[in-house]
Amino acid sequence: MLADAIAAERFRLSRDRTALFWGFAFAPLIAMLFSMGIDIFTRAVLHRTIPGETTDLANRAMGAVAGASGPFTALFLLIGAAAIFAGDYRWETWRLITPRNSRTNLLAAKLIVFAEVAAWSLLFTAFTAVLAGLFSSLVNQTRLVAPPGGSAFLGHFAGVFLITWLEVMLVGALAGLVGVVTRSTMGAVIAGLVVVFVQSTLAATMQATTWKSLAIPAYAGRILKAFVAAPDEMRPEAGPAGLALLLLLAWLAVLAAGAVTLFRRQDLTKE
């Protein structure tokens, strides 16, 4: 059953501290330490403070979450995803596992567990951004303020969180597909990183919102985030945003279905 496969995968990942740390905790931690380091350097070495009178912790958290689908974070997420999706090729452990559950369940469980841990990683990103903000406020002696818009902010944050999570799921599903095809953790990381880098670069060069630009996940993510969180005057139309969402979901479905289909047909001769 799928529930059994999920429980086993979750248990297993809970024991793989290396993958958990490097894949899902390192990027938020290093971003926090980097931010703190800049505050300390500016204050202690340059004897200045970072300009501004206020620190908006909530917006800092949302900004950090929104940026978590970028290439830097993707590198580490790919390490975690590769450990989940391609670990059984690396350790040659499929032969222990596949006779105990269906292949569809096994791969679906990996995708679901990746989804869970990716969500926790994004929450951790928000938490570390808040810690970094508090530290910055202390060092720069700025006043803590609530985000503009009050309770509407929660909706914006939830929207940005879900869109980033969807983008991160694409990274995971890509690692799953490449992991199955190459039977290699390194292959999943490198090929995944190349794809993430190329599509981020392409998205940055796109000027007009067309269906072609929206087909680039990084661009679609940007449009969607602007749709849920940008001020009214900068908010894109609902049509392109809806299409962006559909295309992101379609990418996820294609990558996940591709990984499952190939895995179901794959001969495990060595693993």
Next chain:
Amino acid sequence: MSFALEAESLVKTYGAVRALDGLSLRIPAGGVFGVLGPNGAGKSTLFRIALGLVRPTSGTARLFGAPAGQASSLRRAGAMIETPRYPPYLTARDVLRMLAMESGATGSADIDYWLERVGLGGAADRKAGTFSVGMKQRLGLAAAFFTRPELVILDEPTSGMDPAGIQEIRALIRDLADKEGVTIILASHQLDEVRRVCDRVAIFSKGKLAAEGDVEALTGGKPRLRLTVSPADKALAVLGAKGQADGPNAVLADVLRAETPALIRALVEAGVEITEARWREGDLESAYLGALEPSSNKTGNLADAR
């Protein structure tokens, strides 16, 4: 008669290599069934097909009457295929816990009991990645048996183990088959192991079934006394119809164990010098090599068999 594993005209090709070449075999439920053959004969491929790890090119394989690889039939089977490997971050206990979860058998699997039974009680909380080959084999055996399946497929279960461990595992296999009614399919290159543990044997050669039968029938039946003597012709004269030359300085005596002292006395009285007397059990090696003879290189197979 019910069958644990059935293969019908099974073919598996990997590019130009034909790992299984129309193999047909029926392995009855109950007892220990040995599968012999040189490297590349198709033993592991058959097991991988049975367990759904590999898909046949053509033909069918069935586990307990259901198509191999289906969840319903796999739930009744346990296996250890080749040298087992484990995620290095899991302890021995974690490995079994994970596998129990994967099978949905967390309630019925007695992890500690099986770790003790395979001799890993003291290493249950050690990372499996740090285990020696023998310990990995033991953990693989626990993983194969601990959900109490009706059929267990073991591919080289004692490779890398010390002699005491080998004896222990052989006893465990025989015990599970005799007392708990588990059907065990055992592939091994150790002919002596197969002879001691198995009830029936199949010999594979180049992806085909070369021979199959009861171990006793294949090995030529009862044991014989082998004597290293000088001169051999005088010994053969004493033995008469019960004797047979086995090289220039040895004879095989077809006698009962109880007749041994009298026979040796008679030989000594006839002036025959005896430098060694040893009971030779059924000769599986000859049966094995004989089965491979028509289709393969004898020297190569002999080396593989050892």
